[in-house]
Amino acid sequence: MEPEKILNISVDCVVFGYDITTKSLNVLVIKRFLEAEGKVLVDDYVLTGYHVYKQETLDQTATRVLKELTGLTGQYKKQFKAFGNPDRLTNEKDIIWIKNEEFNLRTITIAYYFLLKTEDVDVNKNKYQAKWFPVNNLPELGFDHKKIIEEAYEDLKIKCLSEPIIFKLLPDKFTINEAQDLYQSILGIEIDNRNFRRKLINKKYIIALDEKQVGVSKKPAQLYMFSLDLYEKMFKKNYLINI
């Protein structure tokens, strides 16, 4: 039996997935489809989310929602904002949709984002018809989910500048250029490769492995890993005022 739900409080999850091959930062959304009498009433996408259960923390709700959608656990997650405007679920299609759901029109949602690799999710046999879209080229989205994604993306942009979260989006073993490509994808900027390379290599927590790329048709690049352990050991807040 399903635990008791809080009908007016939900968690929505912005699942960011980085595709290292296409160098694309993507968002995972699910299909919202409804037809009646042969007529399509709703056909768009929404974020994955669910009610908070009476006996769980918000973090647990988020973890549960991600697992239900992707089967994954232990991914990086961050609660970044609550959305609670009275009109946030009141577009025409939202109202049609909600009629079929056990759902309160005045629902407040706590929004989280997750960081993982696109390839870690098998979308083909996904029961929610989950699909990846580039964060800069989203489909039509229901509720206020476009806004939620945009705010998550802004938070991610800021956060990746000061915390080593990009490594959540990269494989354990990565090349300097792959890290650079990721920054460029997230921030939408060009970075000088020579300076970026030097900067990253000089960090003590970026560890050169005894390995190179395999299966590439040009000079294979050196592989590196990120050591969270070393990062945390050496970490001191430097309080650089930069206004």
Added chain:
Amino acid sequence: MEPEKILNISVDCVVFGYDITTKSLNVLVIKRFLEAEGKVLVDDYVLTGYHVYKQETLDQTATRVLKELTGLTGQYKKQFKAFGNPDRLTNEKDIIWIKNEEFNLRTITIAYYFLLKTEDVDVNKNKYQAKWFPVNNLPELGFDHKKIIEEAYEDLKIKCLSEPIIFKLLPDKFTINEAQDLYQSILGIEIDNRNFRRKLINKKYIIALDEKQVGVSKKPAQLYMFSLDLYEKMFKKNYLINI
């Protein structure tokens, strides 16, 4: 008649007030007191907060709560986190207290913080028995409000490094040293006055006024103001990766 409340969703406000005289960053809390049969059951402090009304946004709730407590409007405010652990209101005293209130034990609160000057609030004739406490020397607090304050403070520390929010805590006309004292109070660090002074004065949005301090018994300092207008005009995100 009071608008309809959402009984399981509230907003709590961490009101930061800077006292430029004592150079102290303070938090405004209200008294929570209950006695029965001559016995004191509850005697501590809590953040100010209230239910969200059915027809208002979360931001509006926060604004309303601050106005109710202080009479102030238009202050800087930021929604920084939602707190929703099932056990967040279940300390012994919390349970005693909630019995007397129209209040759901499983309430989720959206926490905001405000930035203002301590002197802008008249706590003496405040009907909630509001009181300022230094953020580093808080009294006994009910519910999970100690945790909420600590997380608000952490967010403020980070944010003041990259956004010009300290000027919300200073008078319109301030001296360089007053700005420095404020940074030192918030961050708990010592800053070299000569370097700080040069750095701040060189900003185009820090404007030297044709005025000096009055009523000081030593050399009066030059007064400056912050121009949000100039700040926003010149602002370009520089995306400095600093991991």
Added chain:
DNA sequence: TATTTTAAACGTATTTTTTACGTTATTAAC
């Protein structure tokens, strides 16, 4: 009025970090 006291304000040298861009090295494919 001259002197003292105290904090404000200015200055200079050094180190560190960032930025810009030229050059070399390595590997697979031909």
Added chain:
DNA sequence: GTTAATAACGTAAAAAATACGTTTAAAATA
């Protein structure tokens, strides 16, 4: 071996941060 392509290294200049010495201005006092 030669070529093509990317990885990887290097150097110089500019900008920013850090450390710390010196001067100036105003009020209090002697």
